[in-house]
Amino acid sequence: EVRLEEAGGRLVQPGRSLRLSCAASGFTFDDFAMHWVRQGPGKGLEWVSGITWDGGRTGYADSVTGRFTISRDNARNSLYLQMNSLTTEDTAFYFCAKDILGGSGWYGIFDSWGRGTQVTVSP
Amino acid sequence: DIQMTQSPSSLSASIGDRVTITCRTSQSVNNYLNWYQQEPGKAPKLLIYSASSVQSGVSSRFSGRGSGTDFSLTINGVQSEDFVTYYCQQSFSSPWTFGQGTKVDI
Numbered sequence: 001e002v003r004l005e006e007a008g009g010r011l012v013q014p015g016r017s018l019r020l021s022c023a024a025s026g027f028t029f030d031d032f033a034m035h036w037v038r039q040g041p042g043k044g045l046e047w048v049s050g051i052t053w054d055g056g057r058t059g060y061a062d063s064v065t066g067r068f069t070i071s072r073d074n075a076r077n078s079l080y081l082q083m084n085s086l087t088t089e090d091t092a093f094y095f096c097a098k099d100i101l102g103g104s105g106w107y108g109i110f111d112s113w114g115r116g117t118q119v120t121v122s123p
Numbered sequence: 124d125i126q127m128t129q130s131p132s133s134l135s136a137s138i139g140d141r142v143t144i145t146c147r148t149s150q151s152v153n154n155y156l157n158w159y160q161q162e163p164g165k166a167p168k169l170l171i172y173s174a175s176s177v178q179s180g181v182s183s184r185f186s187g188r189g190s191g192t193d194f195s196l197t198i199n200g201v202q203s204e205d206f207v208t209y210y211c212q213q214s215f216s217s218p219w220t221f222g223q224g225t226k227v228d229i
Contacts, residue, residue: 059217
């Protein structure tokens, strides 16, 4: 069974940094692209960032480009999101999601999700 | 970025009804269109991918159709557990974008 468990969310002040992590199990982690998707309070879903199986290709939403960095450690079956220069607009539940595609690319189809971690940015 | 427009934003139905939700994209996405279901306080669940392929383990009462810019999700015989929120999402080009959601109420 695929399991994704996010951690690291907390209350943080604007302008500060935070690092989220996602521990994966139940599948061959280094076979799949991975993503972060967020959901603001009472809002819809927003794709934040994605990374291919080997970290060779990454992508970001315009709203986080230059501030967030996605990475992965295949030896630890872990995905990360380094978030810098946080603003109140970044307040959201952050989900880790597995891409449906194995191999060298990504499909942008999210077939398994973690339960999420709450990030609150407030003075 | 590809814009997604779902309609309606909410709808009311009774158990056993047939419900259809539509999704329109701002440019053609071929058949790279997916549907997710989200219960309150839970992670989304993939229902349909590539416009009409039902994800493993998903009930056959869910079906999807469409191509290009116009798509639909149909629930044949709505059950009590189906009264939640549904999102469409395009996987044609990054950044991957979602519709604003459709809440199905009893």
